[in-house]
Amino acid sequence: MTRSVDVSNASPLGAGSGEALATPFPEPSPISTDPGKGGKVRIGDRLFRWASEGAGILVIALIGAIGFFLVWRAIPALARNEENFFLYGGNWVTTDTSAMHFGILDLLQVTVFVSVFALLLAMPVALGIAIYLTQYAHKRVSGPLAYMVDLLAAVPSIIYGVWGLYVLAPVIKPFAVWLNENLSWLFLFQTGTASVAGGGTIFTAGIVLAVMILPIITAVTREVFVQTPRGQIEAALALGATRWEVVRTTVLPFGMSGYISGAMLGLGRALGETIALLIILRGTQQAFGWSLFDGGYTFASLIASAASEFNDQYKAGAYIAAGLVLFILTFVVNSLARAAVAGKGKS
Template identity: 80%
Template sequence: MTRFWGADSDAGTAMNPPDPTDTESGRVVAEPLPGPPVVRTDPSGKTRVRLGDRIFGGLARSSGIAVIALIVAIGVFLLWRAIPALTRNQENFFTFGGNWVTTDTAAMHFGVAELFQVTVFVSLFALVLAMPVALGIAIFLTQYAPKRLAGPLASVIDLLAAVPSIIYGVWGLYVLAPAIRPFALWLNDNLGWFFLFATGNASVAGGGTVFTAGIVLAVMILPIITAVAREVFVQTPHGQIEAALALGATRWEVVRTTVLPFGMSGYISGAMLGLGRALGETIALLIILRGTQRAFGWSLFDGGYTFASKIASAASEFNDQYKAGAYIAAGLVLFVLTFAVNSLARAAVSGKGRS
């Protein structure tokens, strides 16, 4: 019902014109209509929550807390078992890069400087080799390959992840190394002036070098990066692709302007998952890399030990708590390194998604 100011309230049908001197003359005031009833949707309120929702919420919270507690427990266990050996170490644990001497448990000599260098170097080399190949495979399978061909090819790529590590190690040392020996010798002879291809502490012809190990490791992490990138690229909105094609874009321009920007965060995330896999690889690198007495020199033709292969090579010494503690301390550093890499990757992906 609408009421006009200036109307005679005593007259049933009479209405006086508004007074021009009145500042509120002619203003129409409408009675507000009653709104719909407010329905509470906040589960934390006083509304009744179903039993199934409470059970599911409790299980979800318990699972998250259990995962965090498990990670903390692993770290605490490694630190607890490493402290006795660290107290008997005569060297700086973080800067010593020489040969480990743990026979005399009263005066031990060990450190992780060289292990850290070899681990990071071979993992980054494998990542540099695997990322472009994985990107090309993912783009081909999602944007270029016919559907009847994309499925079988994707299955073949995924099957690479099912091959055991020991098979990769044997294949790398006895099949791949002889096959790439001429190319490795050519790099060493013609580009040896550059530190990456300089003569290292291992035999180039023997194949037990970072060069061979990095190629094998790249093949091992290729399925992980490819699978994640493929699943992200295939989620690109079809509307954006069709709009780009309608504007006259070529297939590659569609990939460059729509698919890659949409899936870049997923591609980076897959690469970081592959890097985490490479940092912890054990058996394949233990078979391929040759341990030497000479210092590591950041050459692709160096040998050495990674964290994981060093620990695996000394399994016979784990019957003594101090000897085992030295290798557990190395494992603790690897644990922290992997955790830091995954945390940085998550932060980078989150920033990429927000941008």
């Protein structure tokens, strides 16, 4: 097949040389990606699109409704609070509803401290499990092992709490006592507000909480690591890289955003944990001192322990105000996670 050419505008200087000016091909028209243009849209597509948009709007509406409810119920109690809600860390006194005393300083510190401690314990273990399952383990081993790790998420919180207090605490007691006796010069291991031998400390609660969030971080990280392009892995192996070098130069850079995302999901799970921490952590009348051997309440455990006071709108409003702060805190954590993932994706 020959292509027609236009020789009407050919230069006389080029005559006889076999050169000619080709007629340019017309530019193809852009293809629209909007399903509503360029053709008839099926009724099923429209229904699916409306259902998807409705589901998204419904989620936003539910979140807004929850936030509005928390603010609406918290304002009357906050108006009768005699203390600075954000700076008061003493005991909650809500008996006299005309002059209540409550604040979130200690609650915020204990919640963040135990959750971050659990996250620091769980993240390296989850990363190691994910690397092993995706890069080292045989298929016959990786499947059952991944299934066993995922099963940890199915264990009820109350079981974790009872196990942590009556099984784990006696086992780690000698190690906790050794840390308290030999490293008490560091504020993390100083004698706190709870008994080290009794086990009702942030140290025990953080270990239990790390086990609880381990399946979430591992599952997300594992699924991202599996998606590493096979061509990149084979190229690294062909250049003589060891298996660890492949992991370090290919798998980890590709899946780091997923690892961070899974860690933030685990942190959000830890911030809201209730029953297990209510069973393990011992309540205290003393101020929080940033020691792993302190006791205390988190937002969720304090609200659960005071459920009997919810028959009064002002007493309930005080705890709902604390729940509002926890609600906002989880939003902040999720926003930071999305920002970190987005920044990693751009880099």
